[in-house]
Amino acid sequence: MQAIVMTETGAPEVLVPRAVDAPRPGDGQVLVRAEAIPVLYPETKVRAGEFPVPVALPAVFGFQAAGTVTELGAGVDPALLGTRVVAATSGVGAYAELVVAEADSVTVIPDGLRTDLAAATQMPGSVALALVATAALAPGETVLVEAAATGVGSALTQLCAARGVRVIATAGGAEKARLAREHGAAEVVDHTAPAWADQLRDLLAGGTVDVVFDSIGGDSVTPLLDLITPRTGRVLSYGWLAGVPTQLTAVDLILRGLTLTGCAGPAWLGEVARRRADALDAAARGQLTVGIDSVLPLTGAADAHRKLEERSALGTVLLRP
Template sequence: MQAIVMTGIGGPEVLVPREVPAPRPGAGEVLIRVEAIPVLYPETQLRSGAFPMASPPPVVFGFQAAGEVIAVGEGVGAEYLGRRVVADTAGVGAYAESVCVRAESTTPIPADVSAADAAAVAMSGSVALALLEAAALTGTETVLIEAGATGVGSYLVQLAREFGAARVIATTGGPDKARHAMELGADEVVDHRPEHWSGELKTGPDGAVDIVFDSLGGASAYALLDVMTPGSGRMLSYGWLSGEPARVSAADLIPRGLTLTGCAGPAFHARVGRARDAILDRIPTLAPPVEAILPLARAAEAHERVESRVPLGKIILRPDHTQQ
C-alpha cells in the first residue's frame, strides 16, 4: 500500500511516499480503509524534532485518520465492520491507505458528515469543547481566545456563546485572519503579532477579561494578567505557539487573585476523548472546516502549508484509492 514514511527528523522533505506492507488488525484492533487524514500542527513539531516521537524513524507517520472499518481483530465485534469512523493512532501509521487502531479509539461519523469534515474537526473541535467545559462559564464573562481564526481557537470562537460567554475577544495574526475571526463570531479582534499586543485590549479599572484561553504561552501570558478581572479571572493554558509555556508563576497569580489551569495530561486528554461524539454531531452547524484536500503523496507540501500558518482551515490528505 502507499504510505508516507518519516525517514528522519527534519523539514517536510523527510516525509517520503513509499510502498509498505499493508497492516493487519491484531487483538482489539480494527483495520480502517483511510479516506481522509488531517495534517495537525503538532505533527509538524514532532517531525521537526521540537518534541520526541513515540517511535523513532523510519516509520509511517500520522496520528489521526477517517474512513471505513474493513476488518476487525480478535475480540472486536462484527458490528464495527462497515462503520465510518474517525480514529486516533498510537502515534504512527495514519498517513497511509489503511491503518490499524484500537477499536476503542474510534468514533462513529454521523451519516450527514463527510470523512474529510470529520477528520478536519475531530481533534481541534474536541479540544475546544473540553476547554469550554473546564472553563465553567456562567453567562456573564468576557473571554479572550488566542489564535481565534484557526485550529482550536476557531472552534472556541464559534462555541463560546453556547457555553455562556457574554463577550468574545479573539487574537489573530493579520487582517485576513481578523476578518475570519469576526465571521466566526468574535465581537472584537486584536492583532497578537506586536510584542506588546495586550496593551491594545480595551480595559477599565477592574480589568476587562474574565477568562483567557491561552494557546500562545510565553511572555504574553504574563502580560495578560493585568487585564484580567482581579479576584476571579482565570487562564486556561493549553498551547505553546510561541515556542514555550506560559511564563506565569504562583507569585504572579496569588496577589492578583487569579488562577491558571494547565489543560494537558491524561485527565484532560480523557475529557477531550469524551467530547469527540459531541463535536462530530455539531459539524453541520459549524463553518466549513476544510481549507484544501491534497493527494497523500503531497504530504511534505501539506506540512509546508501548515507551518506557514496561512491556511484558515484544515489541510486534508487523501489516499489515491479514494479516487478509484
C-alpha cells in the same frame, strides 16, 4: 500500499512517500481504508523533534485518519464493519491508505456529516469542548481566545459565543480577523502588532477579561495580567505556538488571585478523547463549523506541514490517499 514514512526528526522533508506492506488488524483492532487524513499542528512538533517520537524511526507517521472500516480483529463488535469512522492512533500509521487502530479509539461519524468534515472537526472540536467545560463559563463573562483563526481557536470562538459570553479574539492579519468575526468574536485584536495588549485595554474600556484561552504560550499572557479579573480570573494554557508553554510564575498568579490550568498530559488527553463523539455530533447538528483550507494528495504531506508551520492555512489541511 502507499504511506508517508518519517525517516528521522527534522524539517518537513523527513516525511517521505514510500510503498510499505499493508497492515492487518490484531485482537481488538480495526482496519480503516483512509479517505481523509487531517494534518494536526502537534504533528509538526513531533516531526521536528520538539515532542517525543512515540516509536523508533523510520516509521509510518500520523495520529488520525477518517474512512471506512474494512476489516475487524478478534473481539471487535461486528457492527463496526463498513462503518465510517475517525480513527486515532498512538502517533504512527495514520498517513497511509490503510490504517490500523484500536477499536475503542475510533469514533463513528454521524449520518449526514461528510467524512472530510469529520476528519477536520474531531481534534479541534474535542479540544475546544474540553476547554470550555474546564473553564466553567458563566453568561456575561468576557473571554479572550488567542489565535482564533486556528482550528481549535475557531471552534472555541463558536462554542463560547453560543454560551452567551463576550468573545475577544486575537488573530494575525485582516483575513484571519475576518474569520474570527464570522465565528462569533465580538472584537478582534492583531497579536502580531507591537503592544497588542494596549489594543485589548482600549477594547475593555476599564473592564477585565474573565478567561484567557492561551494557545500561544511563551510570554503572550504576561502583558495581559493586569487585564484579567482579579480573584476569579483564569488562564487555560493549551498550546505552544511560541515554542514553549506560558511563562507565568506563581508570584504572577498569587498577587492577582488568578488560576492557571495546564491543559496537557495524559489526564487532559483522556478528557479530550471523551469529547470526540460530542464534537462530531455538534458538527452534524450545524453547531460547530471547522473550515477546510485545502485537500492535498497523500504525497504532499511535507507541503502540508510547511503550510501549518508558516501559519498560512485558513482551516484544516487534509491529505487524500
